Amino acid sequence: MRTSQYLLSTLKETPANAEVISHQLMLRAGLVRNLASGLYTWLPTGLKVLRKVENIVREEMERAGALEVLMPMVQPADLWEESGRWDDYGPELLRLKDRHNRPFVLGPTHEEVITKLVANEISSYKQLPLNVYQVQSKFRDEIRPRFGIMRGREFLMKDAYSFHLTDECLEKTYQIMFDAYCRIFDRLGLDYRPVIADTGSIGGEASHEFHVLAESGEDDIAFSDASDFAANIEKAEALAPTGERPAATQDLTEVSTPSVKTIEDVANFLKVDVKATAKTLLVLGEEVKGQPTPVIALVLRGDHQLNEIKAEHLPLVASPLTFASDEQILAAAGCDAGSIGPVGLNIPVIVDRSAAHLADFVCGANKNDVHFTGANWDRDCAEYTVADIRNVVEGDPSPCGSGNIIIKRGIEVGHIFQLGQKYAEAMNCGVLTEQGKNQTLTMGCYGIGVSRIVAAAIEQNHDKYGIKWPAAIAPYQVAIVPMNMAKSARVKETAEAMYEQLQQAGIEVIFDDRKERPGVMFADHELIGTPLLLVIGERNLDNQELEVKNRITGEKSMIKIEDVMSLFA
């Protein structure tokens, strides 16, 4: 490609509303342009990268035995009613109507469509297992799109779905896909980790996420410092403290704590360690028909934070997790938030394992501006259950039994699930077995955020000059940068010949034939991140040499013109 015939679209200045480095560089290098919140146009350079990622994903899917299909983005609402997700999915699901006033959705994912298809197409166990995938645009009406391509509303996703007669067969395919995902991220040249994950709104049993490690990631990942253990913090188990709970030594005592609200304030005011306090959060319980909404108390050690995912998985607690309103708090506890405690509370109390290990602790007294000191479980509050409801923190013992927890940020670029029969059952998707009996299929599903990978790759590979693409996804492998081509016939001839030769060899080459000064060309190609620059200048032509600059290592070297092709061997 000649730059004179190309849409280079680089920017010198960083657009004001781009926050993270990948978003800034994608705009400056002319990869994407914003259309509206969370919606982007891919420019030629960006699209080349996107397609490369897509092709690597596609090759590995084919190698894993998955079959490519393409499903519609617009899906009839009744499919979603059949699966139950019309009600469950929430406002991220964009709903719309056609001219006949029939309801549709813009697909955020395709379990319904594929399960319906398989229910219609597959009728015998002999056709199983089946694994199909597509690379297609998804639409999720995100509450807050941000970080450019990273959390857009419309984005490119590879989604695969597998269908099986037995759980054993599903597990086998799950492992094949797990391995395929590792190969994909290896080939992409990314620093990534597979982590144990929660299944979220998709539903199902076993699940792993694949995270690209980066400071700007939106997820916290808990690692063990002594083993391979890695889990999304949503899922990382906080173990109970070891040993017996210390015995009570203090009497339960009311203390006045006027206008002291937060747990830090209480600890400071009473001159105790936050770790010796318990905080009590009121959330809504699971509705029982014909009765007022129940309120549940969750008790945590003062320095710990509630894990909403763990909490909403508890049978008593409503899902999604909803905090009680001020009125509901007053009705249930007889005081305002800030003075609630488990002692004498007349609602179900669920205590985190660490909070349950406290003795002589500080907590609210269910009277405004009053707290207890010297509170003790069983003696002062007998009715409670213990559960793991907090986030792990650095230094906690790892749930794998070896080492301690460290926490890093990650960008979720892949997620695989063992779904089980949730959709197959709802959509009546089954086959005849060898014994001639109808059997519901069991499913797996496997997603990769193709467009998000482009942003994640930049987060991991950049410097102050711009993007440093891993070779596998660089838009061009090499750039020809001629010095003063307009004046030097020799430079022009050499550059043109080099361009011709590289093109003939099938190498993706961008030839900067603009009438620009060298600095402009260098800056542009460094911004775009082309891995190799061939600098052709008058001063080296007497020796039949040109300069090779490596964008990744920064190394410069001279090479004979006749030897250039050896760079691509």
Next chain:
RNA sequence: CGGUGAUUAGCGCAGCUUGGUAGCGCACUUGGUUUGGGUCCAAGGGGUCGCAAGUUCGAAUCUUGCAUCACCGACCA
């Protein structure tokens, strides 16, 4: 959904306090100059000042409403 801030040329911004019909840098066009790290000079083109209403002889500027965009928060006991 809550909070904060922004909206003036493709991009980055000034002008607004104190109302008089819009400016700077980059980018773009033309001519010249320069040519191994974002040259320099000159001349140009491009804006319903987010939208709507109001105040006023007169509104980018003051008032009100709305919209859009961004960031933070949605963990508060």
